[in-house]
Amino acid sequence: MRLNTSGSYGQHFSGALGEVITFNTTLTASQMQRVRSYMASKYGVTLADNSTTGTIDERNYLASNGSTTYWSYTSNSSYHNNVTVIGKDNNTGLNQKKSISTDADNNSLTGNALLIMDHVSAISSDISYLAAGHDGTSVLENETSDVPLTIQSRMKRVWKAQKTGSGIASSITMTFDLTDFTPLNGSNLRLLVSTSSSFAGASVYMGTYTAPNFTVSFPTTGGMYFTLGSVNLAQTPLPIQLLRFTAKPEVDRVKLEWVTATEINNDFFTIERSLDGKTFQIVAEQDGAGNSNSIRKYTGYDLDPVNGVSFYRLKQTDFDGSYTHSSWQKVEFEKSNEFSLEMIPSPTSASNVVVQLTGSPGKIIDLIIADNGGRIVYANTLKIGDSGTLRYAIDFRTAISTGMYFVRATSEDSVKNCKLLIR
Structure with a gap:
């Protein structure tokens, strides 16, 4: 008999053995279930094995007499x-x-x-x-x-x-x-x-x-x-109201998420930001659910975050004007002036060209498409929306030939180029 090792594989169990029981004979299914029940009861382990052995349901807790089930899985x-x-x-x-x-x-x-x-x-x-x-x-x-x-x-x-x-x-x-x-x-x-x-x-x-x-x-x-x-829903709602509040930097914005388990007379939420942890300014507001006793998930954004370290908190305001604040969330943000350019799909037909621009909300992009000889076949000025992504269908207005085209997107601080194959 070996304890604490697998023998041929040389592997060892790292942990404490609460109890070791030895028997001088092979146990029947009923006897094994009595042992499992004793160990589970003593050490707080739920018998959750979904399999069964013969007529013994391994999720039942069976007393040592073999006939008394003191926790019936069936019931x-x-x-x-x-x-x-x-x-x-x-x-x-x-x-x-x-x-x-x-x-x-x-x-x-x-x-x-x-x-x-x-x-x-x-x-x-x-x-x-x-x-x-x-x-x-x-x-x-x-x-x-x-x-x-x-x-x-x-x-x-x-x-x-x-x-x-x-x-x-x-x-x-x-x-x-x-x-x-x-x-x-x-x-x-x-x-x-x-x-x-x-x-x-x-x-x-x-x-x-x-x-x-x-x-x-x-x-x-x-x-x-x-x-x-x-006996008092307002003071002790059972359960807590705010389960989680997180703030995470993204490419050009800060994403804020929170989860509530219950809301009582909840009018609205306010996302607040501070640079020093003392003075806070309003970033965004979002309506609450009023009264709710189910888990609700919310998402908000700071679309114009400040470079460096900022502190975010969530303010919850009731219909009567009373309010509470969440704990702070610290965010380190570095604003990027970059944007990305992609033609979707490529290759494609002239009637199915879509440009995708991803970058800071509000960024202005000058888009030019030219043929292999340098002749401009399309030009437009586009603006990335609040979501940070713009998908725009290209209307060439006049027929263009199949072949390779060159796409250039220019902002005030960056230039992106890619190719477009028209078939």
């Missing part, structure tokens, strides 16, 4: 994400009173809301478990219609729990790590518990908030569906 397939388990199983030595979910899929658009389950007291009997998983919905989106009367909004993400055996107490402590959530007034938070995935008639429970954690007592004798709600 909980929509909630088979970041499964968290507390429980007691004497045969395996598992006596886990506290467990924390992992969120390996966390990113800026799905967010993170780590769940910690704590039994606090001893689990009183063997083969007793409480497992919970969520539906995979982003915690950065909210719901305002499917809520109890006293609740103004809730997370769209819903968790579901499954209780097995008689040893789990009538209530346990749940803690939600809400590091990703701003604005947030902890006194507005509530735990919503329902007998179904609908929360209009859910029971509402108060907890305590010590940033960034919301801790609350979860009753294990009632509904098994739960989520977080807010």
